[in-house]
Amino acid sequence: MADSPKHQFDTLQIHAGATPDPATGARQTPIYQTTAYVFRDADHAAALFNLQEVGYIYSRLTNPTNAVLQERIATLEGGVGAVCCSSGHAAQIMALFPLMGPGKNIVASTRLYGGTVTQFSHTIKRFGWSCKFVDFDDPQAVADAIDDDTRAVFGEAIANPGGYIMDVRAIADVADAAGIPLIIDNTSATPYLCRPIEHGATLVVHSTTKYLTGNGTVMGGCVVDSGKFDWSANDKFPSLSQPEEAYHGMKFHETFGAMAFTFHGIAIGLRDLGMTMNPQAAHYTLMGIETLSLRMDRHVQNAVKVAEWLEQDDRVDYVTYAGLKSSPYHERMQKVCPKGAGGLFTFAVKGGYDACVKLVNSLDIFSHVANLGDTRSLIIHSASTTHRQLTEEQQEAAGAGPGVVRISIGTEDADDLIADLDQALTKATS
Incomplete structure (x- = not known):
């Protein structure tokens, strides 16, 4: 299908990037389970390796199944190109790799997934990079943290685990003033609920493992380029x-213009880091994206109903869901995520750490797993799992304190989910 501005999201999530297979006429995108591709002749091979012609060389770099997924996600996000890779964590490194160097730093939100906090606090130091964590509700604090060695600003549109909504435009203005890119993790929101590029983001990263695939089957990540940043401005x-x-001696920005970051991600990032998505994972993710809007509407509908019930329950201290009218992020949600606040949030159980553990162990429908964005409802006690490596101060800043559980609301019947939580809360707080 020739993508058109006239096509709406529900159409693009099914058709963007895909055409019937030219060899067989297959309507669904085939899984091109091959490592390499035959060149037409020696000149064709040389042109591909010199980046003078776009095509397929080796599946560590490019694969036709992956290419459809990349174009589809880029289209849905409003970007010019995308690079898929093996996981969301890989996508974060892929996004930073062309920007960073020894001695350089990033400024990141305090409200991030625990694994990202660990990656930025410890792992990236092995590359000679560093990270400053700042409360992104204070744009001036972000501006103050940026120095001559800062190369990117990083935040989550809807923060995991607390479901806090980021004012993407306010932070984008800070990054623009400093002449550096803003990278937004859009995993929890998906492009259906939020399109960060429209709010000024330079790059968008995803763990496609989560809502984009939506069925808990395969790992994957993606980096989407807005094509709007001037990489040669300084x-x-x-x-x-x-x-x-x-x-x-080729210069990527001079040669490829708006597609410079995307071509660099393939020609250098995938070539040398090797964080390749396998084509079967790309296939599963493509099938998941076909129902993205339908699923996200149901996630939001269920999350609102469950969160409203929890908020009124005496066994619960508080609920962080931005879809609640009582949330301090509700007004921001209507600007940043007008279709809803997603299906991810936390709530605090009276009785603290021990009550949270009992709750998790007493649920029937909710699955206790280290994942989110599934059609199934999921729960985890972040302080003892995903955020375990963090200090208690970091846990609290991330919204993952010891008395808090994170839930990812699925697409089951909301009344069944409420009944399950009700019986588990009774056991946890009795």
Whole structure:
């Protein structure tokens, strides 16, 4: 299908990037389970390796199934291109790789997934990078944290685990003033609920493992490029603006323009880091995206009903869901995520840590897993699992204190979910 601005989201989530298979006429995108591709001749091979022609060389770099997924996600996000990879964590490294260098830093939100906090606090130090964590509800604090060595600002549109809504435009303005890109993790929102590029984001990352696939079957990640950032405006991003020795001095931004970041992600990132998504995972994710809007509407509908019930329950201290009218983020949600606040939030159980553990162990429909964004409703006690490596201060800042559980509301019947929580809360707080 030739993608058109006239096509709506529900159409694009099914058709973007895909056409019937030219060899067989297959309507569904085939799984191209191959490692390599036959060149037409020696000149064709040379042109591909010199980036003078776009095509398929080796599936660590490019694969036809993955290419459809990349185009579909980029289209839904309003970007010019995308690179899929092996996981959401891989996507974060892929996004930072062309921007960073030894001694450089990023400024990141305190409200991030625990694994991201660990990655940014510890793992990236092995590359000589560092991270400053700041409360993104205070744009001035973000501006104050940026220095001459800062190369990116990083936040989540809907923060995991608390479901807090980020004012993407306010932070984008800060990043723009500093001449550096804003990277938004849009995993919890998906492009159906929030399109960060429209709010000023430069790059968008996803764990496609979550809502985009939606069925808990395969791992994956994606980096989407807005195509709007001028990588040659200053000397901060030499990987994109300066000659690349591996390609005979070619300058990515000069050569590829708005697609510079995407081509670099494939030609350098996937080539050298090797964080490749396998084509079967891409296939499952494509099938999941076909029902994204339908699922997200149901996630939101169920989450509102469950959150409203929890908020009125005496066994619960508080609920963080931005879809509640009582939430301090409700007004922001209507601007950033007008279709709803997603299906992810936390609530605090009276009785603290021990009560949370009892609750998790007493549920029947909710699955106790380290995942989110599934059609099934999921629960986890973040302080003892996903955020366990963090200090208690970091846990509290992330909205994952010891008395809090995170729930990912699925697409089951909401009354059944409420009944399950009701009986488990009785056991947990008796």
